[in-house]
Amino acid sequence: MKPILNFPSRPSYILSVAAFLIGLFAMISLTPIAVAQTDETQEAAAIIEGDVLSISFPAAGELNTSQKVRRDGRITLPLVGEVVVAGLTPKELETALLALYDKQLVTKEVSVSITSSSYAFYVNGAVLRAGKQMSDRSLTALEAIMEAGGPSPSANLKKVTVLRREGEDFTLYKINLKDILSGKKKGVFQIQPADIITVPEKFVIF
Incomplete structure (x- = not known):
């Protein structure tokens, strides 16, 4: 069978968004970011x-x-x-x-x-405003996704990737943001200029 998108029901979507925002605010409170440089x-x-x-x-x-x-x-x-x-x-x-x-x-x-100071990065996939984003402050991968409007209902936060150019090569980093939001994993992933963040869709096979 072909995989199809798994769009959650409205109540479950509201609950998932609420949990996402709670996790985001918790991370921000634990990881302060200065907007103005001293x-x-x-x-x-x-x-x-x-x-x-x-x-x-x-x-x-x-x-x-x-x-x-x-x-x-x-x-x-x-x-x-x-x-x-x-x-x-x-x-x-x-x-x-x-x-x-x-x-x-x-x-x-x-x-x-x-x-x-400002720099560009890119977010594509299951977000509300995919494309080039600009920031004048340091961002984590989670904050970068929020800059792109946040994850869509079909976003798979377990398999977020960040493609980064390092010298002449490219490195692909895999991030499980769902585990970070739930508290199963600690730490943050800082975005660098020109990073390409991809949030994949959820798929389900019947």
């Missing part, structure tokens, strides 16, 4: 694609610039050209820039800050 969190946060960087040289104002990190993780700077910045913290980038501009700077001082 100076301390900026120093610890790695620069990612889509970040807008403010780079200033107090003794060489002509080198000051504001740059958005491209998809390849690079920015283009005066005199030195392209620089890979993704994966570095602002402090690490400051150290790298002092080395790059060593001959041009009389006063060895530079300041790097992240003025805004």
